[in-house]
Amino acid sequence: MRLGDLTYMNPWWEGKEDYHVRRWREQRFHWRPKWLGKLSLKPFSLNFVLGPRQVGKTTGIKLRIQELLKDNPPEAVLYVNVEVLPSHRELLNILREFQELKEKEGIKTGYIFLDEVTSLEGWWRGIKPLIDAGLLENDVVTVTGSSSLRVKRDIELFPGRRGSGKTIEVMPLSFPEYVEVMGLERPGLRRERVLKLFEAYLSTGGFPASINGLPMDDLLGAYIGEIVRFGKSLEIAKETLAAVIRSAPSATSFRALAGMTSGYSYKVVQDYIEFFTELYILGIAYLKQGNQVLYKREKKFFFRDPLLARLFALWSGTELREDALYEWVVQEHLHRRFGEVYYYRNSYEADAVAGDLKVEVKTGKTHRKYPKSVRVLGKEEVPFFLLELTPQQPAL
Structure with missing residues (x-):
């Protein structure tokens, strides 16, 4: 040429x-x-x-x-x-x-x-x-x-x-960026509008084509093409993603995920999950206690955009849980804000730990008391918390 x-x-x-x-x-x-x-x-x-x-x-x-x-x-x-x-x-x-x-x-x-x-x-x-x-x-x-x-x-x-x-x-739009693109000014004073935009964001994610209402077959096809191009098995990919979705939002291990497949080894499952992180499909939150990161312990896997979660749940024939989706969105936004995200588990659990923040996401009623250092987010509080995490502002 x-x-x-x-x-x-x-x-x-x-x-x-x-x-x-x-x-x-x-x-x-x-x-x-x-x-x-x-x-x-x-x-x-x-x-x-x-x-x-x-x-x-x-x-x-x-x-x-x-x-x-x-x-x-x-x-x-x-x-x-x-x-x-x-x-x-x-x-x-x-x-x-x-x-x-x-x-x-x-x-x-x-x-x-x-x-x-x-x-x-x-x-x-x-x-x-x-x-x-x-x-x-x-x-x-x-x-x-x-x-x-x-x-x-x-x-x-x-x-x-x-x-x-x-x-x-370059990542799909975050929720604060999505709100900006939608032209909403002073969102703190527009509670109902913010909640409606967040509901739309959970459906479209931050991809330009989906935001503009275009069919997302091309997006799924692009990822399937990447899986094939790198010599991976579509069957193993589908079973691995299904196991991740079914196990969420709980922390899990490669061995536990492998046990949810039709017999693939944990090494194979680990290889595929690492591959999905390369393609910006998944992120990993490791267990952090104090200043120590426990890489060998159970991990929380999260999708890096809500649309990707929906697409791969549909592709793998797996039901997507609402509480998992909310938790994933919070974990991803903290990851973007601080460059890393972990989780904490001791006498209580915090779904996401980043910077000085410990966050627990509860889409239902909260029955357990948490220390004051943990910020507990109800379903309607999540979008406003995300708006606080814009890079121009320090996290609260």
Whole structure:
């Protein structure tokens, strides 16, 4: 594949509008992702943008390209969907040709966007030699991927070679972000409206397509495609996720989950759960007592977006419990706010522990007394607690 074969990916070369930008503009709810402001555009930069499928990484990149085109010639911007490349050699050749084009057109700084690199084994071989040779020193390179650990492993192959580059994780909208997109100002004074929005959020999650009412078959299909692409069994994946959902919201172990399958070993179940964490499907809250984290003890597994919980419950034929869904949403929001989340269990249990917070989520009546240090959230208190956790404010 040659550079000239990529015109359809780079319609601005021919003065045409990009498909993703047009779709974004036509959506009822659309917003400029805040993470775009974190990208380094200073040569040389090697940025990494990580996040789950269908979260808007590609659309965000295309919006950034439209902004760059206001001050740069069309030939200065290259976008490559790496999924279509058969090997890293084609990527290397394309980038070499792009350098030749820049020189021919008298362009000093190029902006290169490599999308979904996790789909191409050894993708880094297509760019690292050029960085090592100093051929990209005047360029800005942005790489996106949907498998966190795989890309993070690849990032380690560029020690001291990233210039001013940043690493950014893009997740589905949090509930506070969702409220902002819906245009609700001063939510603390609009209790009924907040509760209705939270009910909608539990159904759509924070994915742009679902928020705009589009069918989510594509999202489920994208994850199934990832499972197959990485050589995993759909049957084992389905049984493992079903076991996670059935065991929630209680803490459990890999062995206990394996016992809920048709006979897979705990090692197999552990491998699949670790894989699901790579794909941003699941998160793990470990038991924490005092300052000690007990990694070998039972764990709480949580879905990283309510829509993912609903999709995989439907796919695995498992009933989704409301109390588990509320707890998962709280755990995920605390994880985003503090970068980590645990749970606590002694004479009482706290579903989520992060920073100085201990939180217990109770969708029904609370019969047990908890210490004052534990914040007990009823069903209608959860959305207002989440609104307190916006990054601009300290957690209460």
